[in-house]
Amino acid sequence: MVxxxxxxxxxxxxxxxPNVLLLEDDILFANxxxxxxxxxxxxxxxxxxxxxxxxxSFKNRYDIYLLDVNVPHMSGFELLNDLRQSGDxxxxxxxxxxxxxxxxxxxxxxxxxxxxxxxxxxDELLFRMNALMRRAGVLExxxxxxxSFDAKNNKISDSKDIYELKPKESxxxxxxxxxxxxxxxKDEIEEHLWDSSEEISSGSLRVYVSSLKKVLGQNSIENIxxxxxxxxx
Numbered sequence: 001m002v003x004x005x006x007x008x009x010x011x012x013x014x015x016x017x018p019n020v021l022l023l024e025d026d027i028l029f030a031n032x033x034x035x036x037x038x039x040x041x042x043x044x045x046x047x048x049x050x051x052x053x054x055x056x057s058f059k060n061r062y063d064i065y066l067l068d069v070n071v072p073h074m075s076g077f078e079l080l081n082d083l084r085q086s087g088d089x090x091x092x093x094x095x096x097x098x099x100x101x102x103x104x105x106x107x108x109x110x111x112x113x114x115x116x117x118x119x120x121x122x123d124e125l126l127f128r129m130n131a132l133m134r135r136a137g138v139l140e141x142x143x144x145x146x147x148s149f150d151a152k153n154n155k156i157s158d159s160k161d162i163y164e165l166k167p168k169e170s171x172x173x174x175x176x177x178x179x180x181x182x183x184x185x186k187d188e189i190e191e192h193l194w195d196s197s198e199e200i201s202s203g204s205l206r207v208y209v210s211s212l213k214k215v216l217g218q219n220s221i222e223n224i225x226x227x228x229x230x231x232x233x
Contacts, residue, residue, distance in 0.1 A: 053079060054083075068096060077107060
């Protein structure tokens with residue numbers, strides 16, 4: 001059975017540590033995030049205002065941005081919008097206490113790839129970072145306990161076996177990992193797995209879940225009847 005630790009390790013394409021630029025004006029919280037990401041094999045630069053972040057973003061290349069919104073000089077929304085206007089497509093996640101739908105909408109309109117509301121689970125942040133960097137080609141695999149999950153090639157492997165996953169099984173596992181411990185609604189899963197041109201199949205979804213449980217263990221994925229699924233490892 002797969003064992004998920006708080007800090008899942010990552011394996012970058014280049015063999016170098018992924019570079020993170022963290023913008024957070026709460027120094028204590030910034031130190032907590034820096035320590036966590038450092039333990040998870042990331043190279044982290046921390047800044048406390050948008051002016052310093054702009055300076056570093058033009059000077060260095062980063063694999064992902066983590067942005068607070070309420071920061072000195074200009075808001076995280078304005079900052080990321082300026083970066084996007086300049087052609088900077090670095091994956092970016094907002095980490096903010098703003099909870100209104102209007103703020104969420106403004107965040108994505110400014111160019112964010114994801115949005116986490118404080119307080120958030122560090123494990124969830126890690127999975128979301130990994131997913132974004134994998135899509136950007138930064139990460140090759142995620143090591144999940146004794147298993148290696150290669151979403152690009154749809155494989156789970158350990159020291160003895162390699163398990164081939166169907167593309168939709170791999171996408172399902174990736175989504176459940178991103179939301180680990182939380183219920184993922186069935187409608188959301190179906191929207192994630194099937195394109196608009198494809199016919200959605202609830203029966204196929206149940207088969208995909210069953211196939212993953214054969215690898216991860218029968219108690220690894222909880223079926224919330226009539227609602228969705230939750231990874232509970």
